[in-house]
Amino acid sequence: MGPGPINADPRVLRAMSAGLIGQFDPAMTTYMSQTQELYRRVFQTRNEHTLLIDGTARAGIEAALFSLITPGDRVLVPIFGRFGGLLREICERAGAEVHVREIPWGTVFRPEQIAEAIAQTRPALVALVHGDTSTTMMQPLDGLREICDRYGALLYTDVTASLGGNPFDQDALGVDAATAGLQKCLGGPSGSAPAAFSPAAVERIERRHSVEAGLRDPGQYASEHRIRSNYFDLGMIFDYWGATRLNHHTEATSMLYAAHECARIIVTEGLAETIERHRVHGAAMHAGVLGLGLRDFGEAQHRMNNVVAVHIPEGVNGDAVRADMLNDFAIEIGTSFGPLHGKVWRIGTMGYNARRDTVLSTLAALESVLVRHGVSVPRSGGVEAALDSYRAAGNPA
Amino acid sequence: MGPGPINADPRVLRAMSAGLIGQFDPAMTTYMSQTQELYRRVFQTRNEHTLLIDGTARAGIEAALFSLITPGDRVLVPIFGRFGGLLREICERAGAEVHVREIPWGTVFRPEQIAEAIAQTRPALVALVHGDTSTTMMQPLDGLREICDRYGALLYTDVTASLGGNPFDQDALGVDAATAGLQKCLGGPSGSAPAAFSPAAVERIERRHSVEAGLRDPGQYASEHRIRSNYFDLGMIFDYWGATRLNHHTEATSMLYAAHECARIIVTEGLAETIERHRVHGAAMHAGVLGLGLRDFGEAQHRMNNVVAVHIPEGVNGDAVRADMLNDFAIEIGTSFGPLHGKVWRIGTMGYNARRDTVLSTLAALESVLVRHGVSVPRSGGVEAALDSYRAAGNPA
Numbered sequence: 001m002g003p004g005p006i007n008a009d010p011r012v013l014r015a016m017s018a019g020l021i022g023q024f025d026p027a028m029t030t031y032m033s034q035t036q037e038l039y040r041r042v043f044q045t046r047n048e049h050t051l052l053i054d055g056t057a058r059a060g061i062e063a064a065l066f067s068l069i070t071p072g073d074r075v076l077v078p079i080f081g082r083f084g085g086l087l088r089e090i091c092e093r094a095g096a097e098v099h100v101r102e103i104p105w106g107t108v109f110r111p112e113q114i115a116e117a118i119a120q121t122r123p124a125l126v127a128l129v130h131g132d133t134s135t136t137m138m139q140p141l142d143g144l145r146e147i148c149d150r151y152g153a154l155l156y157t158d159v160t161a162s163l164g165g166n167p168f169d170q171d172a173l174g175v176d177a178a179t180a181g182l183q184k185c186l187g188g189p190s191g192s193a194p195a196a197f198s199p200a201a202v203e204r205i206e207r208r209h210s211v212e213a214g215l216r217d218p219g220q221y222a223s224e225h226r227i228r229s230n231y232f233d234l235g236m237i238f239d240y241w242g243a244t245r246l247n248h249h250t251e252a253t254s255m256l257y258a259a260h261e262c263a264r265i266i267v268t269e270g271l272a273e274t275i276e277r278h279r280v281h282g283a284a285m286h287a288g289v290l291g292l293g294l295r296d297f298g299e300a301q302h303r304m305n306n307v308v309a310v311h312i313p314e315g316v317n318g319d320a321v322r323a324d325m326l327n328d329f330a331i332e333i334g335t336s337f338g339p340l341h342g343k344v345w346r347i348g349t350m351g352y353n354a355r356r357d358t359v360l361s362t363l364a365a366l367e368s369v370l371v372r373h374g375v376s377v378p379r380s381g382g383v384e385a386a387l388d389s390y391r392a393a394g395n396p397a
Numbered sequence: 398m399g400p401g402p403i404n405a406d407p408r409v410l411r412a413m414s415a416g417l418i419g420q421f422d423p424a425m426t427t428y429m430s431q432t433q434e435l436y437r438r439v440f441q442t443r444n445e446h447t448l449l450i451d452g453t454a455r456a457g458i459e460a461a462l463f464s465l466i467t468p469g470d471r472v473l474v475p476i477f478g479r480f481g482g483l484l485r486e487i488c489e490r491a492g493a494e495v496h497v498r499e500i501p502w503g504t505v506f507r508p509e510q511i512a513e514a515i516a517q518t519r520p521a522l523v524a525l526v527h528g529d530t531s532t533t534m535m536q537p538l539d540g541l542r543e544i545c546d547r548y549g550a551l552l553y554t555d556v557t558a559s560l561g562g563n564p565f566d567q568d569a570l571g572v573d574a575a576t577a578g579l580q581k582c583l584g585g586p587s588g589s590a591p592a593a594f595s596p597a598a599v600e601r602i603e604r605r606h607s608v609e610a611g612l613r614d615p616g617q618y619a620s621e622h623r624i625r626s627n628y629f630d631l632g633m634i635f636d637y638w639g640a641t642r643l644n645h646h647t648e649a650t651s652m653l654y655a656a657h658e659c660a661r662i663i664v665t666e667g668l669a670e671t672i673e674r675h676r677v678h679g680a681a682m683h684a685g686v687l688g689l690g691l692r693d694f695g696e697a698q699h700r701m702n703n704v705v706a707v708h709i710p711e712g713v714n715g716d717a718v719r720a721d722m723l724n725d726f727a728i729e730i731g732t733s734f735g736p737l738h739g740k741v742w743r744i745g746t747m748g749y750n751a752r753r754d755t756v757l758s759t760l761a762a763l764e765s766v767l768v769r770h771g772v773s774v775p776r777s778g779g780v781e782a783a784l785d786s787y788r789a790a791g792n793p794a
Contacts, residue, residue: 005647008417016651017410020402020586022729054588055452055628056646062628085610090627134611183647189417191451191588191649213482214531214735228625230487231452231459247734249453250402250580252588254413255652332419337644338611 001362002334002348003133003307004161005183005190008258009352012188015261016254023251032241035256038263042163042186042271043178043196045170049234051241052259053193054252057160057181059232060193062090064156064177067205067227067234068125071095076123076153078102078109080139081132082337083158091127094228099123105135105339106298111143118151125154131162131304133184134337136297136346138162138304145174154201160184163194164266165278165306165350176201185278185306187351188262192255202238209235215246278305280393281354284386285347288363291385292370292377297344306350309336311343313375318342321369329365356397359386398759399731399745400530400704401558402580402587405655406749409585412658413651420648429638432653435660439560439583439668440575440593442567446631448638449656450590451649454557454578456629457590459487461553461574464602464624464631465522468492473520473550475499475506477536478529479734480555488524491625496520502532502736503695508540515548522551528559528701530581531734533694533743535559535701542571551598557581560591561663562675562703562747573598582675582703584748585659589652599635606632612643675702677790678751681783682744685760688782689767689774694741703747706733708740710772715739718766726762753794756783 021028032051039050053060065087069075075096077088080103091098099121103109109128118126126148131138141157148155154176159168163178165185170178179195182188197205208225210233227233231249239246266274282305289310290296297309312318318335322345325331334346349359363382370377390396418425429448436447450457462484466472472493474485477500488495496518500506506525515523523545528535538554545552553574556565560575562582567575576592579585594602605622607630624630628646636643663671679702686707687693694706709715715732716739722728731743746756760779767774787793 002419005417005420005650008651013414013416013651016413019410020405020580022399022723023402025723025729055456056649058646059452059456059628062626066626082611086627089610093623093625093627181647183417189649189651190647191652213486214479226490228490229459229463230483230490231455232628249455250578250587252453252586252652253402254405254410254586254655255588255649258651326419326422332422 001353001358002332003346004348004350006348006351006353008189009187009262009265011265012258012261015257018257020253024245028253029245031256031260032251035260035263036241038260038267039194039196041267042194042263043170044168044172044271045196047170047196047198049202049238050196051237052256053179053195053232053237054249054255055193056190057179057183057193058086060179060181060195061087061158062229063193063232063234063237064179064195065090065127066094066229066232068154068156068177068201069094069096070208070225071228072097073124074099074121075125075127076101076117076121078114078117078128080108080135080137081105081129082134083129083132087127087129087158106137108137108139108299108302111147114144115147118147118153122151123153125156127156130157130159130168131166133161133307133346134340136304136307136309137299137302138166141173141175154204161307162304164274165354166304167275170196182259182262185350186262187265188258192252192259194259197234205234211246212236212248275305278350278354280390280396281349281356281359282306282308283393284359284389285349285362287389288359288382288386289347292363292367292382306354307346307348309340309344309346312345316373316375318345321373324369324372325365328369331362331365356390398750398755399729400743401745401747403745403748403750405586406584406659406662408662409655409658412654415654417650421642425650426642428653428657429648432657432660433638435657435664436591436593438664439591439660440567441565441569441668442593444567444593444595446599446635447593448634449653450576450592450629450634451646451652452590453587454576454580454590455483457576457578457592458484458555459626460629460631460634461576461592462487462524463491463626463629465551465553465574465598466491466493467605467622468625469494470521471496471518472522472524473498473514473518475511475514475525477505477532477534478502478526479531480526480529484524484526484555503534505534505536505696505699508544511541512544515544515550519548520550522553524553527554527556527565528563530558530704530743531737533701533704533706534696534699535563538570538572551601558704559701561671562751563701564672567593579656579659582747583659584662585655589649589656591656594631602631608643609633672702675747675751677787677793678746678753678756679703679705680790681756681786682746682759684786685756685779685783686744689760689764689779703751704743704745706741706743709742713770713772715742718770721766721769722762725766728759728762753787
């Protein structure tokens with residue numbers, strides 16, 4: 001019940017134990033195409049270039065940024081948590097001239113702040129996190145497309161923590177590039193990064209298209225303006241996933257099965273229903289921690305559905321509480337990074353763990369551990385508040 | 398039965414369906430440490446910095462080369478197949494001044510050729526493939542350490558195709574950095590890259606050590622000489638796998654389980670026994686294709702145990718034969734890349750597929766398909782030659 005990775009859906013684990021098939025076996029390429037179509041529905045996009053990056057969520061981020069950024073490009077990174085800092089440093093490593101704007105952790109940007117920063121910096125790319133688990137905040141993206149269009153900037157966002165558990169409509173928002181991971185609301189293991197790219201993003205990437213030596217005729221071997229990474233060269237990855245099926249890496253087949261199953265489960269449940277499930281169980285957990293007398297962190301109206309942060313009560317050893325939760329109840333909760341390390345606990349309700357039983361068990365266990373640590377806690381305050389929240393939501397299972 | 402990926406060992410597939418655990422759960426970090434110890438035995442090394450890169454074999458290559466190469470470094474890449482070309486282009490993208498030496502596909506370098514090239518180019522790093530599946534050749538590495546030492550060069554080798562199926566003793570050979578993948582002789586799925594780094598390699602990497610913003614105190618945030626990739630910054634990955642357990646990516650837990658099981662199976666069978674199994678079944682397949690009247694490609698004495706290439710007989714449509722093998726017998730065999738595309742078939746016997754039944758079934762099926770395609774083939778010539786080869790090896794199961 002931490003901020004992710006979380007318990008994977010058993011169906012996803014089972015999917016990974018299917019036998020492997022050759023990477024250009026028609027069964028395999030069909031499976032790849034199906035996966036693309038499933039993720040178009042999860043990202044809510046028609047983008048042809050919707051695919052998986054073989055690596056963790058961070059690999060997806062790096063593939064997008066290294067492929068979109070030509071060294072020297074100006075990039076604007078609005079930072080409201082740790083993962084904004086990660087975007088900054090990946091942009092720096094990609095050779096960008098990086099401009100950042102930072103606001104206090106626990107808040108999000110107002111559109112006019114971003115508009116002003118874009119007007120000042122005239123970036124080729126705006127890169128920002130959608131939901132930053134370090135603070136549990138979700139940055140509203142409405143209106144950013146229009147602002148970016150005014151200055152011809154592309155818009156990238158990291159939806160690792162938010163996708164599947166919070167509203168995200170890539171095409172309606174006009175997001176050019178979005179990358180995710182399986183280990184949050186998608187209910188799978190870390191190790192595959194679904195990603196989707198708009199035609200404008202693809203156009204910018206294809207300008208630097210190159211073909212690996214030994215695959216086609218040597219004339220197509222480009223040596224200038226190549227993307228700084230081979231593994232994350234999206235032009236090559238597009239060739240691998242697209243009609244040409246040009247060899248690049250060897251697709252991580254078991255992770256493809258996992259990614260496929262994660263999306264299939266969501267599409268079967270219904271994307272709107274999946275998001276609503278996250279909202280309901282997240283709200284119950286939020287009500288529950290407040291019912292235990294804990295104080296939530298950050299602007300509550302901008303909290304992601306799937307994770308809540310609470311201040312660790314004064315005088316309480318946060319790590320000792322976490323250890324007791326893990327050792328006595330086999331329930332993991334998190335702390336956070338940097339300025340929030342040891343200051344907050346983060347409790348997740350996402351993917352397979354966004355359930356009534358997990359929410360109530362976590363609150364009951366937390367109450368008992370807090371009591372043992374000398375915290376004055378209303379008896380059953382967490383469980384009762386969560387049950388009230390469930391009742392108000394029509395008492396879902 | 399292609400050049401890899403191959404059918405994974407069922408035990409590996411089963412291992413992936415185990416439930417996930419938190420990334421800093423003591424059970425997880427213990428499991429990471431066990432995995433490191435298992436791979437020390439597979440690489441035959443005492444290198445403390447033995448770990449997994451989260452991505453395919455190519456991710457391991459890029460992590461090693463991006464972390465070992467400072468832009469401007471001279472690097473020597475001896476090329477004897479497609480994957481040497483890949484090393485070249487990754488080194489170029491890492492910003493190296495790359496010097497290559499190329500020899501005809503189907504041959505390997507003599508040590509004096511490499512010594513001469515090192516003397517001429519004085520590289521900071523020599524990067525070469527151990528076994529290149531595109532040609533099936535395995536480059537002998539003996540003596541290269543001494544040659545590299547003469548000029549202070551580090552030695553990197555890609556053992557993706559060879560490890561576990563052919564002799565490779567990292568410490569005895571004095572290899573500074575070696576990276577692999579699971580999908581060949583290790584008998585697992587693509588998606589995790591075991592890698593091992595000598596103290597000299599670690600020393601070079603640690604010179605450019607940096608810490609991600611938001612993780613520790615800001616004073617340690619290095620902005621100069623940083624490695625060009627965050628995802629592949631081995632200094633950070635060492636911090637994640639080492640005693641400090643500093644957060645980097647979210648470890649791909651299911652792939653860790655797979656990698657762990659691949660190595661556990663090999664260590665249980667015995668590394669020497671596993672290699673011998675590859676030798677015996679590879680020799681039977683080699684004998685078998687010769688027994689079918691096919692002509693092998695490349696210098697037979699330098700062939701890897703686990704894959705054999707044969708010339709496609711004149712007038713035969715190689716892809717049609719491959720399609721019949723796949724559609725009628727569910728057996729995949731490969732062709733190759735670049736100059737060998739459509740010229741050779743490549744048949745693998747590796748990992749879980751290095752077995753008597755798979756070898757004999759493949760040869761029987763191939764005979765039947767060749768006959769259908771009008772090739773004059775000695776009746777049962779493949780199976781009988783393989784059986785003779787098995788008898789000469791003491792008739793193993």
